[in-house]
Amino acid sequence: MKKFLRFISTLLLIAFVVYIYARYVETNLLMVHYINVKDSRISSSDKDLKILQFSDMHISEYFDEKDIKKVAEKINGENPDIVVFTGDLLDEYSSYEGKDNIDGISKILGSIKAPMGKYAIYGNHDYGGGAEYAYKK
Template sequence: MKKVINFIFIIILIVFLAFIYAWLVEPNLLTVRYENINSNLLNENMDKLKILQFSDTHISSHFNENDLKKAVERINEEAPHIVVFTGDLIDEYNNYENKDNINKIWEILNTIKAPLGKYAVYGNHDYGGGAERIYEQIMENSGFILLKNEKVYLRNYNINIIGMDDSIFGDYNRETIIGMLDEDSCNIVLSHEPDVIDFLLEYDIDLFLSGHSHGGQVNLPFADSLPLLAKKYTRGLYSFNNYRQTNLYVNIGLGTSQIPMRFMAPPELTVLILIKGE
C-alpha cells in the first residue's frame, strides 16, 4: 500500500511540476530558428538576404506590451533585411483590456528595423469584434505593409512578396494568388494558415511562410490541440519534391490562445537566409 501511495505522490508531483513549467517557464523561453533557403532565381549581384518571421503574438494579459517589446528587441538584434508577420496580433480584441492605450502596440512595432520593408497578413484572430479595423490601423502605424491578396515586387532582388488574406474568415482568393506568381521571380507567399499550401503546390511558389499552429501549444499524448488548417503542417521547415522545390516554414508563434501555457512548443522567431544557388 505504501508503494502505491508513493507512486501516486510522484505522479502528482510530476504533473504539478509540468503544469508550473508550461505555465510560467516555457512561454518565456524565446528561441530563434535559423534556416538557409537556396534559390537560383535571386539576382546575380545578391549575396544573402535575411528574412525574419514572427507570428501569433496573441497580445493579451498573458502576452502584453512588455513581452512584445522584448521580442522586438530580439528581432532587431538579428538585423534582418525584411520582417514579416503572419497574423494573429491580438488574441481577443473584444476582451482586450488596454484598448485606450492601443497606440503602445504600434509604437513598439514601429521600432522594428528592416531596410527592405516590413510586411504582414491577416490571421483569423485579426477579424471580428472590431479587430479587422484596428488591426489595419495598427500595422499601418507600425510601418508594415498589410498585404490582402496583394504583392510587392523587390526589383533589385527579383523577389515577389505575396500576402494571402486569412483562409478562415478572410477573402482568400486562390485564383488571385496564382495570378500574382511570376515564373521568373522568387515568389514568397505569406499565409496565416499552412495547410492551404496543398492547393498551391503545382504553381510557382518558392517559399511559403505561415503560423497559426502554435506548434500544438500544449503537446500531450493522445491530445490534438492543433487548429483548423494547421493539422498537417505543424512546425518548422517542410520541403516539397515538386517542380519548384517549394519550401514551407510554419512558425509556432510567440503568444498563447485559449490557455496561457506552452508545453514542448516554446515561442520562436524564425530567421530565413536566402542564398543565391541551386
C-alpha cells in the same frame, strides 16, 4: 474510492503543471531558427537577404508590452532586411483589457527596423472584434 481520489489528484496535478508551463514558461520562450535558402531563381549578390518571420504573439494579459519590447529588441538584434508577421497579434481583442493601449503596442512594433519593408497578414485570432485596427496602426 482511493483509486478515484488518486486519479483526480493526478488530473489536478497535470492541469496545474500545464497551467504553470503555459503561463510562465511558454510566454518567455523566444526561439530563433535559421534557414538558408538557395534557389537558381533568386539572383545571387554580394549580400545575403535576411528575411525574418514571426507570428502568434497572442497579446493578452499573459503577454504584454514588456514581452512585446523583448520581441522587438530581439528582431532588431537580428538586423533583418525584411520582416514578415504572419498573424495572431492579439489573442481576443474584444475581451483584451489593454486594448486602450493599442497605440503603445503599435509604437513598439513600429520600432522594428527593416530597410526593405515590414509586412503582416491577419491570423485566425485577428479577424473580427476590432483587431484589424491594431494592424492598421
